[in-house]
Amino acid sequence: MAKIYLDYAATTPVDPNVLKAMSPYFKKDFGNPSSIHGFGQKALGAVDEAREKLANFLGCDATEIVFTGSATEANNLAIFGLVGKGDHIITSQIEHHAVLEPCQILEKRGVEVTYLPVTKEGLVDPDQVKKAIRPNTVLVSIMYANNEIGTVQPVAEIGQFLKSKAQNPKPKIYFHTDAVQAVNYLDCNVKNLGVDLLTISSHKIYGPKGVGSLFVRKGVPLKPIIYGGGHERGLRSGTENVAGVVGLGQAVEEIQNPKLKIQNIRIRQLRDKIIKRITKIIPDSRLNGSPKLRLPNNINISFKGVEGEALVIALDQKGIAVSTGSACSSKSLKPSHVLLALGLSQEQAHGSLRISLGKFTTEKEIEKFLKVLPSVVKRLREISGYK
Amino acid sequence: MKSHYSKEIIEHFLHPKHLGKIKNASGVGDTENLRCGDVMRIYIKVKKEKGKEIIEDVKFETLGCAAAVAASDMICELAKGKTLEKALTVGYKNISSKLGDLPPMKVHCAQLAQTGLKMAIEDYQKKKRQ
Numbered sequence: 001m002a003k004i005y006l007d008y009a010a011t012t013p014v015d016p017n018v019l020k021a022m023s024p025y026f027k028k029d030f031g032n033p034s035s036i037h038g039f040g041q042k043a044l045g046a047v048d049e050a051r052e053k054l055a056n057f058l059g060c061d062a063t064e065i066v067f068t069g070s071a072t073e074a075n076n077l078a079i080f081g082l083v084g085k086g087d088h089i090i091t092s093q094i095e096h097h098a099v100l101e102p103c104q105i106l107e108k109r110g111v112e113v114t115y116l117p118v119t120k121e122g123l124v125d126p127d128q129v130k131k132a133i134r135p136n137t138v139l140v141s142i143m144y145a146n147n148e149i150g151t152v153q154p155v156a157e158i159g160q161f162l163k164s165k166a167q168n169p170k171p172k173i174y175f176h177t178d179a180v181q182a183v184n185y186l187d188c189n190v191k192n193l194g195v196d197l198l199t200i201s202s203h204k205i206y207g208p209k210g211v212g213s214l215f216v217r218k219g220v221p222l223k224p225i226i227y228g229g230g231h232e233r234g235l236r237s238g239t240e241n242v243a244g245v246v247g248l249g250q251a252v253e254e255i256q257n258p259k260l261k262i263q264n265i266r267i268r269q270l271r272d273k274i275i276k277r278i279t280k281i282i283p284d285s286r287l288n289g290s291p292k293l294r295l296p297n298n299i300n301i302s303f304k305g306v307e308g309e310a311l312v313i314a315l316d317q318k319g320i321a322v323s324t325g326s327a328c329s330s331k332s333l334k335p336s337h338v339l340l341a342l343g344l345s346q347e348q349a350h351g352s353l354r355i356s357l358g359k360f361t362t363e364k365e366i367e368k369f370l371k372v373l374p375s376v377v378k379r380l381r382e383i384s385g386y387k
Numbered sequence: 388m389k390s391h392y393s394k395e396i397i398e399h400f401l402h403p404k405h406l407g408k409i410k411n412a413s414g415v416g417d418t419e420n421l422r423c424g425d426v427m428r429i430y431i432k433v434k435k436e437k438g439k440e441i442i443e444d445v446k447f448e449t450l451g452c453a454a455a456v457a458a459s460d461m462i463c464e465l466a467k468g469k470t471l472e473k474a475l476t477v478g479y480k481n482i483s484s485k486l487g488d489l490p491p492m493k494v495h496c497a498q499l500a501q502t503g504l505k506m507a508i509e510d511y512q513k514k515k516r517q
Contacts, residue, residue, distance in 0.1 A: 310453050313397070328454075328455070346424050350450075383450075384451075385450075
């Protein structure tokens with residue numbers, strides 16, 4: 001039985017071109033980019049080339065790219081590196097834990113944090129950002145697209161407002177966006193977005209795991225969180241993950257392939273088909289998030305009388321890999337904070353299913369999934385005694 | 388390669404033997420895990436035999452994860468045919484080990500099943516007194 005992977009928001013397989021680009025840097029060209037001999041210079045050249053690729057994609061200068069060990073680290077660097085006691089941060093209730101937890105830790109250290117609520121569709125209201133600004137606000141961090149419900153936030157609008165605010169010189173409010181889920185599908189030009197800091201993950205864009213990047217606009221007074229060697233212009237010490245960085249660079253280059261635009265339209269069509277079919281054929285199912293302002297590859301649906309973890313396990317037994325925001329699947333036994341922020345009841349969050357598509361998803365796979373899902377939901381409703 | 392759930396858990400989750408309702412049950416136990424939100428209902432049918440009260444039949448309905456469903460089925464299996472006193476001695480550890488060990492994160496599912504049975508027995512005893 002061929003397995004069907006519908007969890008691209010969790011991670012993606014490495015693209016064959018990416019793997020090919022990476023392979024010399026494990027063995028043949030294994031040098032340390034800090035070494036001044038030929039081995040080192042070859043590795044340094046590869047890292048620089050990858051940096052250029054990212055800069056080209058983001059519309060920034062290569063010196064504004066910092067490679068990290070993950071997007072989580074990039075988010076931590078953006079927040080801990082900029083904010084100190086007495087400062088104020090504005091963020092949203094639906095950020096990834098990699099943003100929320102640093103904020104919560106800073107709260108304990110005397111930082112003020114505003115967690116903006118979202119609409120029922122999961123959108124941050126730019127007016128609320130404006131209203132939340134205080135004299136001591138130094139950072140606004142709003143994700144570009146949400147990882148659970150795929151809602152696309154008005155980042156450019158917020159960026160534009162903060163830029164106009166910056167005319168008034170003091171104090172400068174820096175704008176960070178976690179763009180991890182957006183990179184495959186949305187414009188990430190940092191000038192268009194008006195951001196000062198932007199986080200990228202490699203393994204969500206068909207690159208390898210263990211590498212991320214933070215765009216840091218020139219002049220942002222960022223301090224490192226990892227010390228010891230002064231790599232990455234002092235912002236991220238530690239020998240570069242050369243093969244990983246090369247992989248990330250190649251993954252970003254692949255995204256710019258014009259063919260991908262057509263690919264993304266195809267993915268969007270599959271998404272719409274899934275949403276339409278499921279909500280039509282399965283009673284008591286509802287879409288979570290926004291129908292329109294949504295990533296082309298994200299579907300999040302709640303089923304009444306069904307628990308999400310059981311649904312994921314049952315589908316896995318049929319060879320289909322998906323995800324859930326159910327409490328039973330989390331380490332904390334708490335339901336998804338994102339779904340609760342939308343105003344969903346605990347029970348609705350309990351029965352949520354996330355289906356995320358990718359460039360290798362086929363029409364045939366979706367047909368199979370749509371054939372299997374109704375019977376699995378029906379069976380779990382028998383088990384729960386629902387209706 | 389070690390998987391999260393044992394074969395036994397998956398088997399009891401996919402093919403529970405004791406799923407369903409009992410009409411005119413002698414006792415019904417409703418229990419909920421307030422942390423994760425799982426909901427479980429255990430039905431028992433009690434018969435008297437030589438002065439002993441024996442669980443003749445036991446069924447469940449569970450809105451919960453695969454482990455909660457498997458634990459529900461297992462408590463039914465372990466309680467069936469036992470006297471009430473004996474059934475009450477079935478602990479969550481028995482349930483877990485019979486399922487080839489629940490993952491540590493899922494032990495509370497077995498505790499929920501244990502509580503569910505206890506409440507069904509208590510419900511029966513309450514009804515008896517009325």
